[in-house]
Amino acid sequence: MAKKIRLGILGGGGDSLIGILHRVASQINDNYEIVGAVFNPNYEESIAFAKEIDIPTNRIYKDFDTLVEEELKLPKEERIQVCSILTPNFLHFPMAKKLLDNGFHVICEKPMTTTYEEAKILQAAQEKTNTIFAITHTYTGYPMVRQMREMIKAGAIGKVHKVDVRYYQGWINSIIHDKEKRSTVWRLDPKKAGISSCMADIGVHAFNMVEFTTGLRIKSILADFNYLYDDNQMDVDGTVLIRMDSHVKGVVRASQVATGEENGLAIAIYGDKGGLRWEQENPNYLQVQSDTEPLQIFKPGHAYNSELSLDGTKLPPGHPEGIFDAMANIYKGVARAIRGQEYNDGEFPTMLDAVRGMDFIESTVESNKKGNVWVELD
């Protein structure tokens, strides 16, 4: 009998998108229960947020060190098993280190650390305590990304010889073209944000996508970064030539100034027998291509997919996963109504919609039965 896993949350309070994402993700498969947290450096805000989302406040701690200390006092069968680290980047390393050293499992937002040196220290720490550690390269969770990996492993496109991956966004334009903003934002200050903006934030996802899907290791790289103004030289754009095994090359492209691009992660992989193409913004379509056969589009949930892909699909074909959210929006409207809060017409379909639907169904049956004649609805 599967008891829910006891989850702790570090960061992610308030309207934090990343907080919502981790809470929802942890609930979707009925596997986790949030039992402890430091949602916010401000203890009172942390408590307030716990109340807002209706989580018991007795294990909301005033800071990270207290959380570790107090949880370690609890019997093992009550203690937090795994912590999700959603804090600013520079805190990832010290938090993860302490958690791993004390036997907690960790789910860590990306980038794991601010240097490669720290990364290797964490690796050693994990090996010592034999804990579970996950880094949130979220895109590897898409069913069709998993399908790419399994198809390549199974030889569907033969020997890979070329990889082309892109991660283009445009959001930093509004900052970089404003002299005032670009000199004050912490994200573009190397002292606060680390050695790289574009490559560390999104280029690394593209890198991971290559290794995840192809199963190959990138052995060497040649990078060309770009910045747009001399008074701020953080990379906001870059192209990286990559080499894997012999005669296997590729290119990783990343940009935060690709104007009008939203979250444009896309990958194309070519082998001697076929090619694969996938785009994050339309994640349910995997293009399987050949030089001689008709183009194929694989979609999630079909029996023709691999086990790993099917394990990541809960819905039948044709239902984008966003339907969970569409239904959630209806539940949200109902919640407002039940709580007597203000809500707009259209937030959920009402009794009237249901009644009219039944009128429609019966009228169509009647029209058809009478020989396709006009029937009036009430």
Added chain:
Amino acid sequence: MAKKIRLGILGGGGDSLIGILHRVASQINDNYEIVGAVFNPNYEESIAFAKEIDIPTNRIYKDFDTLVEEELKLPKEERIQVCSILTPNFLHFPMAKKLLDNGFHVICEKPMTTTYEEAKILQAAQEKTNTIFAITHTYTGYPMVRQMREMIKAGAIGKVHKVDVRYYQGWINSIIHDKEKRSTVWRLDPKKAGISSCMADIGVHAFNMVEFTTGLRIKSILADFNYLYDDNQMDVDGTVLIRMDSHVKGVVRASQVATGEENGLAIAIYGDKGGLRWEQENPNYLQVQSDTEPLQIFKPGHAYNSELSLDGTKLPPGHPEGIFDAMANIYKGVARAIRGQEYNDGEFPTMLDAVRGMDFIESTVESNKKGNVWVELD
């Protein structure tokens, strides 16, 4: 301070898709807590399922009547506030009736009832107790469907004069073309399934979409149903001519034998100033068209959208809602690892992925700094 709403669930146990959908949807905005349920007609399975998803079993009831009876004994501040009805269709009416009569709010799967007569009875019941009732026309929860409604209301396409909506699926082919199956499946037996298959199951969603988005009422219809074999005359396909206000006409098309279609709900609305097109399988793209201006594509999360649309979006532009699920898949893999269950390589990104990512970032910075030269990764 928002206390979670106490939710009861009727049906939806085990692997039921509709059960998963409602549980996830109820959790996504931190609004609901499942406090009572009859997941399954078999009490023991109901209890087992509650344990499986780690819900306290003390308010898992042996049947629906017991649930109502026992809950009514509880003080109002502990009692189930709203019940989601996910049972077979013929149970919707009696359950909803009793719930509404006793002051429970209801979220009801579609179709609400099996006849229009019953629908009107429920409507009267709801009016009497002034309860909240929602019918799950889930598609109205999509941000871009809401955007259509608000744009039309605001006059963006002028006076609507034509509506064309389609809901095409192909799943019933595997049943209808098999003589044995089509004569035994309950869904195609009018005694068990009601007066209509295709129109009641999906045509009614198309109907609702017209009224939801345009704000117009369909006044009269002319229907032509199709069946493929004389030995089973349930409609598996149908076209319905519709008339709204004067000179406003349209067509509703529905099919369960549109081979290769998955969940092909699509709507096109034309007014004297513009047109709108949307498809459920790519729900993040709303096509806004004009005879003279460039085609526009509206996408969720942008400030240019209406309030009702934005209220239904949690993610920044370019992130399909399916990313919740992608992350959930990673959490699922981690859960298996923590529980010591078997899992496959690739179910979540590991320490090694994180370490290599840091190596990549540092190497690209080095390559760029040295004048775009080749740098080897470890």
Added chain:
Amino acid sequence: MAKKIRLGILGGGGDSLIGILHRVASQINDNYEIVGAVFNPNYEESIAFAKEIDIPTNRIYKDFDTLVEEELKLPKEERIQVCSILTPNFLHFPMAKKLLDNGFHVICEKPMTTTYEEAKILQAAQEKTNTIFAITHTYTGYPMVRQMREMIKAGAIGKVHKVDVRYYQGWINSIIHDKEKRSTVWRLDPKKAGISSCMADIGVHAFNMVEFTTGLRIKSILADFNYLYDDNQMDVDGTVLIRMDSHVKGVVRASQVATGEENGLAIAIYGDKGGLRWEQENPNYLQVQSDTEPLQIFKPGHAYNSELSLDGTKLPPGHPEGIFDAMANIYKGVARAIRGQEYNDGEFPTMLDAVRGMDFIESTVESNKKGNVWVELD
């Protein structure tokens, strides 16, 4: 040795789109030579146009009757063999009749006649003289439409059971919503334009597409037309329920007020083994779908296509036929330059472009050879 076929043209002078279309189409496969014409009811304009497009003027006739009379005096091996009728609709019938009666072959713009009665008269005339007659349902010339026909004939989607075809345009909006215009335009005056606007102009193409691709005959129809203003009751929109063989139904939808639609002809055909979908605005993509297999996209020019489809493709895969026109635009710019006419920078790629291209190629080779270093272009 194929001598070019002697072609006569009736109508299509000046900037007439239909004139350009037929002239280009007749030249593309080196099969025809224009030897005679009445381009315009005004003889002088006809002559002027012949000069403009550099066709010998000795067989430009003052009117249609003269053309027939004079051509008949010529020896058979010089005489016009086939005439293209591009005149206003009401002239199609008398011209075609006289041509067929006198043994000329005919390529006729659609609609062939203004009434069904006339159509049957022409049919009898053709049978009598055993001439060749073609009606310009141009869309049947697309390679992927031909492919649909051949695939269905070969059983690729099994027994057809449902057809859905749409032809939506929006161009009449600018007329119909203007009280002045809608009462004066000849196209919406039944005395001049015939009994139907939308159905005769475009609905009939949709009808033809059904019969062409499926090989089935439509046996009965039920139509619902729409008009938007009481002061003009010509159909600008309509839906037609169709029935072919037993249990084979469908729907034909046509509109001239589908705001923002350009030339939206699309067809979906469903059989018990598969489905096919095609859209005129992206004519190189044929969607071949199944309930259980990955979606396939067939494209022109591949060896997997049928003979009839391949016969209609001159270009290798990936080259849209529009490339003929792209090249023609370059030839047009060159013509202007040669003639000393004014032209804009960008109308054709120049020597400078060619020189820079060679510089680029050599520089890349050098950069690569030197170990991927920066090389400057001149």
Added chain:
Amino acid sequence: MAKKIRLGILGGGGDSLIGILHRVASQINDNYEIVGAVFNPNYEESIAFAKEIDIPTNRIYKDFDTLVEEELKLPKEERIQVCSILTPNFLHFPMAKKLLDNGFHVICEKPMTTTYEEAKILQAAQEKTNTIFAITHTYTGYPMVRQMREMIKAGAIGKVHKVDVRYYQGWINSIIHDKEKRSTVWRLDPKKAGISSCMADIGVHAFNMVEFTTGLRIKSILADFNYLYDDNQMDVDGTVLIRMDSHVKGVVRASQVATGEENGLAIAIYGDKGGLRWEQENPNYLQVQSDTEPLQIFKPGHAYNSELSLDGTKLPPGHPEGIFDAMANIYKGVARAIRGQEYNDGEFPTMLDAVRGMDFIESTVESNKKGNVWVELD
């Protein structure tokens, strides 16, 4: 009064695709007449081909030198004005040189020469004789490519800061992975094909597209080529980092081993106010994007386009240029019928199609008039 320009053709006989392309392109706007040619090194085949396409044979010459010599003897008003060079690459330079030196205009297939040195010689020759020279970067003739250029020139996307262009094909896979073929094909033999395969064949188109659309000059490049087998080191794939003006960078990607890609030329251009994206395989869609406004799709033929773009469009919106070819296919079928050659049912729409169309139109009018009842077709 525009007299047709006298065109000579070098190469392009028989089934040569490039021959068809140039012949059609020269005819589309009624500007050119083919008056002389050397279609083939074999004189008899050249004559035979001229007869096949029904061109007078008196100016079909036995070789290029004879063509020049004989044409120069003709009076200037009869002489070939412009020659299209469609021969193998190594002949481009000597032919173009001699033509330019003798005052002929030239339309030359790409690559213009085999070395940059030769290119500069041609440039000097052209300057001396002040002749017209066009190189066939055909893609610049597409209306939406022209539109990109004009929009950028007009400041629609602000200051360009990033360009990304791709030209991916997969056709060389069938050669490169076959040891026998890759060692014998002339295209992969540097002695015959020149210094580069991929970059010279298609990379240069991508390069040209950047300069054509942005109006910027590429100042320096860094290239990384790939080959797949040590026994053949011609580039079949390559990535080129490019730098234009200060802080304006980009990447040019080209491949002949991008398995399953057909003719995948695509460009994305990002400026500080907007972005543009276009793909050759869907040339009628120009994506105009912004960080804050809805995505726009520009299409050809609309009044909102620039003059240069509109000059390249003959058809109304929604008609892909391929419709010329669809109509040409119908003309081809008619030609076969007139010549008494064998042809298949479906090659052109017949009298029967026309008659049935009229039956359909009248029946729909009748059905509508009678109140939407079923009417049978004959």
